[in-house]
């Protein structure tokens with residue numbers, strides 16, 4: 545029998561207790577106007593989040609999945625278009641591609657960054673595709689379909705290497721839509737621009753999730769898209785609201801994908817704390833790095849590539865005998881996660897794509913060895929020591945000295 549939880553994987557109680565008065569004031573404000581859908585609280589949050597991401601526009605929606613789907617649709621991805629992404633992600637990334645009408649194609653990840661390997665993107669295009677007769681679009685040999693977009697994912701709060709991805713996209717006329725659902729506030733150093741860029745400001749559009757456990761989480765469902773493109777902003781606003789720009793004038797068919805005003809108000813309250821919370825996560829990650837350095841031969845700690853300033857949505861280590869470590873930590877009452885245990889190309893839902901086992905060796909290796917340790921801004925040094933003590937104990941090292 546496992547011990548009662550000593551260190552949770554995630555603590556959502558503490559921040560909500562700390563912010564309770566401000567959060568309840570939002571509910572009272574909404575009750576005073578009974579404006580529950582759209583309106584000033586949504587518009588205010590959209591302005592604030594666009595500013596936070598250093599993007600011109602933000603469109604609040606119902607979830608990160610809607611955000612990705614609407615971004616792809618608004619950017620012109622349609623029936624049969626091929627969209628390239630990675631198999632090491634949550635299924636929402638690929639659900640959005642299929643639901644926008646696209647066809648999913650995978651390329652493997654980089655072994656250290658765990659994000660889309662730009663070389664593999666080029667390899668896929670160069671080996672499997674040709675330019676069409678107008679020399680404009682890239683067309684896949686086997687399907688004869690246009691390769692229309694690429695969705696890089698900023699996994700665990702670390703940025704994908706966007707310069708070579710956007711270079712390849714420009715060369716092959718692909719739209720880039722960032723899956724930034726785990727990367728609120730992450731930064732990318734663009735060698736090309738010689739400047740740091742925020743997640744959500746780099747590509748055609750970027751999708752964010754406000755699922756409660758995210759770095760910026762709603763108290764329910766929520767999502768947003770950021771972009772610098774006015775035309776697709778208008779289209780996304782229509783898509784989230786039954787295809788209407790004016791009430792009951794439906795230019796297209798859309799969805800019920802709106803962000804409601806109480807969630808938007810809560811997100812505005814929390815957004816004021818996001819930079820500090822992200823800073824706290826970075827400090828905790830660096831402390832984990834230091835405390836685990838002594839067992840680095842047995843436990844691979846996350847590598848922060850030179851191009852990323854990560855926001856550590858998750859702190860993911862790699863070990864060869866994951867099951868043993870997982871069992872021992874669970875026994876000690878330490879909360880854990882695996883993000884994600886089964887690569888998407890090996891999921892039943894995607895059998896029809898025909899990718900065999902071994903198709904994406906880096907993803908498959910990583911998926912078998914990763915373990916997410918407790919990571920949230922309120923994690924105390926004592927709790928962190930307890931996690932590290934158990935990890936080190938299991939891999940045969942000494943208990944860490946108190947800091």
Ligand SMILES: Cc1ncc(COP(=O)(O)O)c(C=O)c1O
Nearest residue numbers: 607608609634636637725753755
């Ligand atoms: C990488 C990634 N993409 C997309 C999503 C979908 O977000 P939501 O759950 O808000 O629809 C998530 C959320 O879990 C995610 O982690």
